[in-house]
Amino acid sequence: MSMAQAILPGFVVLLCTLSGCTTTSGGVALRPDGTPGPQECSEEAKKAMRYMRLRVGDGALVELDANQIKSKPITLYDGPLESMLKNDLGILETTTRLYGQVWTGGPQVVIRYYEAHPPDSEKVPICAVARLSENQLRKRPDSLPGTAILDFSVAGVDIVDAFR
Template structure:
């Protein structure tokens, strides 16, 4: 009887160890950083890719956004590392403006990296997963020299919102 008890305990340990060592799933935006503070590659979740296909959001499509919903009237804005809420100004795919966009900002490099993971219609529907980034050409999203660590002071409250299939 005692050997049977030890066998059950041993089996429980063998089965439980892989479960205890398994890493929990990462949340979007939970990525490693390069030495300069810029986030590393991050794949777009399969569910987001599926929803974007359904909504006719194709890689490379773009629209204008207000980068920070709380600073939309400002001439220059200050972004901080962490979550961001932006506003879509133009329709894209089957998404109609205005629309809330939720993502994350990293300010470690010469210009902030802004990745969007969710969108929400203003009429109270659920958030939907997406993969998009904020961009401006010709270095226009570059932070101003007086930006302190953990912040990015930008000359414009607007940027381009681009659909992507992975964050590079």
């Protein structure tokens, strides 16, 4: 191994540390408050959403955690998440599973969805986010680090063309 190959990984870590950036295992840069930074949707997801006629702003309701349906409160953890549609989202029918990532570092939970798995069909790439108005994805003050306790198990899910 050359000297450059040995030094490069350390240089990248040092540069990231000095600039204040942090990245998650999926390569998403984190802001100083622990929330994920901007991220583009993959071309594959954009193509799949066009094919399914899903447009930016199309929305539905989702059970945030398929393992805590109708629970109050619910606890979400940093990392992967499986959610379930409560009603149709375009051609994605009720009970379609949405797979994504949860970040609990900031004052509100951030959930980004990257895949949909309709019943009796193959998984398809998508770009969507969980949303609720009036700060209802704000985690409760008794949430421990790496977790978010929410008062509701249901949120809105909206199609996006990029994560901001």
